[in-house]
Amino acid sequence: MAAQHLAQVNIATLRAPLDGPELAGFVAELEPVNALADASPGFVWRLQTEDGDATAIRPYGDDRIMVNLSVWESFEALRAFVYATRHLEVMRHRRRWFSRMADPYLALWWVPAGTVPTVAEAKRRLELLARHGPGPDAFTFRAPFLRSVTR
C-alpha cells in the first residue's frame, strides 16, 4: 500500500468582518500560528494565497465562511499541533470570532502521499461527514479511522 497522508479541512463562520475590531485578535494570531504549523513535525502542506494564509478564500459563496485546508504526515502529528501547541490557546477564543455551526465544520481523510486536495474535494468530505457520520472517507478527531481502507 502506498504511503498515505492525512488531509484536514475546517470551515468557520465569521461573526464580524475580518478587518474589524472584533476579529483583530484572530488576525493577529494568523501569522505566528501559521508559521508554527509550517515548522511543526509532520506538516506537509496548507492552502494559502499569496497573502500567506487562506482567509481570502470563501468557498461557499457566503462571505462569512472561511476555509482551512492542510495535509499532515500522520494523525498524531496533526493532533499534536492542534491540541498541544499555542494553537490550542488561540482556539479557546473561537466563539468570540466564529459562530457555532450546525453541520460538521471539520473533516479528516487520507490522501496518497505527494498529492494535495482541492477545496471542492474538501467540501465533498464535509458533506460526506454530514450525510453519513464518521467513516473511513471522512472522519473526525473524536471518531478517527486510522488507516485508509484498501480496495
Next chain:
Amino acid sequence: MDGTPSDRDLAAIGLLQDPVRRALYGHVVASGGEVSRNQAAEAAGVARGLAAFHLDKLVEAGLLEATFRRLGDRRGPGAGRPAKLYRRAAGQVEATLPPRTYETAAHLLAETVEQAGADLELQAAARRAGAEAGRRLAAETGAGPAPPVERVLAARGYEPYRDGDALRLRNCPFANLSAEFPVLVCAMNLCLIEGLLDGLGQDPGRAVMEPAPDRCCVTVHSKYNQD
C-alpha cells in the same frame, strides 16, 4: 465507567492502605518520571528488597508500570543488567460508594456545551466557581495571608512542581474529558485557575495556557516573570 467499583479498582485502593506502599507510590508519582528500586527504597526509608516487593505489587495492581532500561552510558559486556524502573500507570483507578457516575454525566454535559457553542458561558462559569473557591480559602485563614497557590493547586489534584520561576502542573484532573473535548475543557480549566488566583487575591494573568505533552496545559508564572 460503570457505577459499581470493579474488583480491580478496589484491590488497587486497598493496596495503598499499607504506609510503605503509599510512600513508594507517592515517591514515584512526585518524581514525574521513572524511579529505580534503589531510589524508591531510599525515599521510603526501607530496604531495597522490601521496596522491590512492594513496587511489583503496585505494578500488579495497575497503579504503576515497570520498564527495563540500562542506566548510564556503558554498553556491551560489563554494562550490567538493565535496571527495572517504575512510573505511574496511565490508567485511572476509581471507586465511589454509593456508586456515582459523574464522568458519564460530564461527557454528556460537555457534548451539549460543544453542540450549543457555549464555550464563553462555560468559561465565565468556571471563572466564577474558581473565584468563589479561592475567596473561601482566603477567608478561612482570617486576617493571615491567603494560602499559597501551590498548596491550593496541590489540594485540587494538579500535582504542581517548580520549573524555574514557573509552577507547572503534572496532573490534569480532567484528563479523560480534556482528551475528548480539548478546546472546551482546557479553556474551562484555565478559567478555573484564573478564578482561583483572583479569589486568593492574586493576579489571574499569572495563569497561562502553555500546552505540552504529559502535563496539564496551564502554567502559573511567578508574578515577577510574566510574558
